[in-house]
Amino acid sequence: MKRKTKLIHGGIPSDAQTGAVSFPIYQVSTYKQEEVGVHKGFEYSRTGNPTRNALEELIKDLEGGKRGFAFGSGMAAITAVMMLFNAGDHVILTDDVYGGTYRVMTKVLNRLGIESTFVDTTDLNEVEKALQPNTKALYVETPTNPLLKVTDIEAAAQWAKSKNLLFVVDNTFNTPYWQTPIELGADIVLHSATKYIGGHSDVVAGLVVVNDDKLGEEFHFVQNSTGGVLGPQDSWLLMRGIKTLGLRMEAHESSTKKIVEFLSSHPGVGKIYYPGLETHPQHEIAKKQSGGFGGMVSFDVGSAEKADQMLKKVKYFTLAESLGAVESLISVPARMTHASIPAERRAELGITDGLVRISVGIEDVEDLIADLQNALAE
Ligand SMILES: *Cc1c(COP(=O)(O)O)cnc(C)c1O
Numbered sequence: 001m002k003r004k005t006k007l008i009h010g011g012i013p014s015d016a017q018t019g020a021v022s023f024p025i026y027q028v029s030t031y032k033q034e035e036v037g038v039h040k041g042f043e044y045s046r047t048g049n050p051t052r053n054a055l056e057e058l059i060k061d062l063e064g065g066k067r068g069f070a071f072g073s074g075m076a077a078i079t080a081v082m083m084l085f086n087a088g089d090h091v092i093l094t095d096d097v098y099g100g101t102y103r104v105m106t107k108v109l110n111r112l113g114i115e116s117t118f119v120d121t122t123d124l125n126e127v128e129k130a131l132q133p134n135t136k137a138l139y140v141e142t143p144t145n146p147l148l149k150v151t152d153i154e155a156a157a158q159w160a161k162s163k164n165l166l167f168v169v170d171n172t173f174n175t176p177y178w179q180t181p182i183e184l185g186a187d188i189v190l191h192s193a194t195k196y197i198g199g200h201s202d203v204v205a206g207l208v209v210v211n212d213d214k215l216g217e218e219f220h221f222v223q224n225s226t227g228g229v230l231g232p233q234d235s236w237l238l239m240r241g242i243k244t245l246g247l248r249m250e251a252h253e254s255s256t257k258k259i260v261e262f263l264s265s266h267p268g269v270g271k272i273y274y275p276g277l278e279t280h281p282q283h284e285i286a287k288k289q290s291g292g293f294g295g296m297v298s299f300d301v302g303s304a305e306k307a308d309q310m311l312k313k314v315k316y317f318t319l320a321e322s323l324g325a326v327e328s329l330i331s332v333p334a335r336m337t338h339a340s341i342p343a344e345r346r347a348e349l350g351i352t353d354g355l356v357r358i359s360v361g362i363e364d365v366e367d368l369i370a371d372l373q374n375a376l377a378e
Contacts, residue, residue, distance in 0.1 A: 157185025
């Protein structure tokens with residue numbers, strides 16, 4: 001099956017009982033047992049729900065893994081993955097990970113004894129330096145948010161394997177339509193499905209896929225024990241979103257390319273962060289491991305004042321957190337998504353006050369470019 005076909009025919013695409021071509025929403029918490037422990041595979045919806053199960057099968061197929069899991073948010077998914085570890089364990093993470101990931105590691109999970117070190121994972125020498133005797137996992141987000149840094153997934157996977165570490169990839173930005181880390185050696189792939197996978201700014205969800213049956217059993221135990229599962233309505237919304245994931249990602253891709261060309265020629269725009277640019281330091285790696293460069297672009301307009309001017313003037317770019325939806329969004333990471341990262345650390349990373357991040361939607365690109373042009377005008 002090719003990629004767009006898999007989006008429609010992967011997982012459990014229809015209802016065997018009725019023939020319904022859209023998998024039904026099983027709005028149910030518990031299931032009749034014929035005798036104690038004798039049932040049709042479902043006992044209680046935290047443990048398993050047919051609609052959630054259909055979604056979990058679908059994401060498993062799309063990522064090419066062994067088992068899929070759906071959670072009530074990306075952060076619930078990330079937290080559940082970290083619950084595989086014990087007090088005293090150490091995890092190495094990408095330095096400009098999603099702000100919420102940084103926050104949960106440094107403000108919540110640290111209290112439970114899970115230690116973390118943040119390094120530039122585009123440089124495996126830096127990763128190697130962070131290795132400790134108690135290191136249990138390497139956690140990579142690629143491309144990153146908001147600086148679009150790209151880690152070589154295959155090289156990182158080989159390094160992690162050589163050190164007996166679990167290798168986890170946050171695949172939110174590229175989605176399985178463009179990038180399948182399990183095929184490149186990842187053990188666990190996760191998503192904020194709130195973003196491209198849902199794609200319509202109408203659901204908050206997280207997804208996890210593991211590449212091994214035993215790990216699948218362990219992880220199901222964590223999911224069922226901690227209980228941050230996705231409800232059936234939201235599971236259905238994700239399956240609906242996934243059907244058009246390919247069309248949407250292709251549209252994001254072609255518009256983003258044109259917008260980057262426009263930004264590159266604009267005198268008011270400084271540094272542009274986009275893996276599709278030949279000048280991007282990891283352009284070749286991005287090309288090698290992803291079918292597309294994605295719909296996210298960050299660029300520096302020089303100051304917080306200039307960024308504010310843009311935010312006030314744009315018509316089609318909605319000022320909002322989040323990304324990956326049909327509508328274009330704009331944000332200033334330093335004061336929004338990355339506000340929970342201390343100012344000093346933001347400066348170290350290059351997340352300046354004038355850094356603007358856009359998530360290119362699927363509107364007509366001519367309108368989007370005209371909008372940016374007007375917003376950037378003196
Ligand atoms: C949004 C996001 C998350 C967190 O997901 P939620 O669904 O908001 O909980 C994690 N990783 C990345 C890359 C994100 O963009």
